[in-house]
Amino acid sequence: MTAKSHEITGIAATEGICLLTSQKPAFALLACAGAIVGSLLPDFDTPNSKIGRKLPILFFPVWLFHSLIYLLSLLPGPLQKGLKNYSRQTGHRGFSHYPITWLVIALILLPLLMNMSATVQIWIFPILAGMGIGIASHILTDMFFGGVSVLYPFYKPRITLSPFKTAGLAEKIVCIAVLATLIPMTLRLFRI
Numbered sequence: 001m002t003a004k005s006h007e008i009t010g011i012a013a014t015e016g017i018c019l020l021t022s023q024k025p026a027f028a029l030l031a032c033a034g035a036i037v038g039s040l041l042p043d044f045d046t047p048n049s050k051i052g053r054k055l056p057i058l059f060f061p062v063w064l065f066h067s068l069i070y071l072l073s074l075l076p077g078p079l080q081k082g083l084k085n086y087s088r089q090t091g092h093r094g095f096s097h098y099p100i101t102w103l104v105i106a107l108i109l110l111p112l113l114m115n116m117s118a119t120v121q122i123w124i125f126p127i128l129a130g131m132g133i134g135i136a137s138h139i140l141t142d143m144f145f146g147g148v149s150v151l152y153p154f155y156k157p158r159i160t161l162s163p164f165k166t167a168g169l170a171e172k173i174v175c176i177a178v179l180a181t182l183i184p185m186t187l188r189l190f191r192i
């Protein structure tokens with residue numbers, strides 16, 4: 001999926017969950033801001049992504065590491081098969097699209113969040129909740145357009161839920177449908 005489609009579906013998923021859980025407009029606003037970042041975050045594994053272009057210095061070490069592993073995997077030898085597998089994991093739709101990666105990050109961040117003051121938690125929690133929803137919606141929608149190894153490390157092949165390709169007509173139709181639901185949800189959530 002393209003960055004725009006990920007942002008739209010991420011915001012729609014967040015607004016939907018905020019409505020279902022009767023969140024206040026201020027909470028929803030912070031969650032949507034988090035969702036925009038979260039919905040783009042898994043694509044930091046490629047310099048061609050929107051987030052990669054915006055923050056190249058931050059993600060450059062990841063791309064450099066992947067390029068190095070890829071080049072080493074081209075050399076014949078006993079490590080070639082292992083390096084090829086590793087190159088797939090560090091490349092696009094690799095570890096940054098594995099739910100387990102974000103689960104581990106969440107488990108690391110949770111104690112830090114719990115130790116923050118209540119005033120800070122009020123601000124941080126909706127942003128992180130939105131980011132989580134954005135990341136989940138990104139991975140889920142990528143499963144429909146190209147596939148993702150969502151069950152890694154238990155099952156390594158990519159799981160694809162449709163034959164459609166990124167940036168095709170099907171993606172545009174999905175985006176229009178999601179936008180159509182987004183407008184009434186926004187009006188209701190923010191009581192406009």
Ligand SMILES: [Zn+2]
Pocket residue numbers: 001042043093097138142
């Ligand atoms: Zn992606």
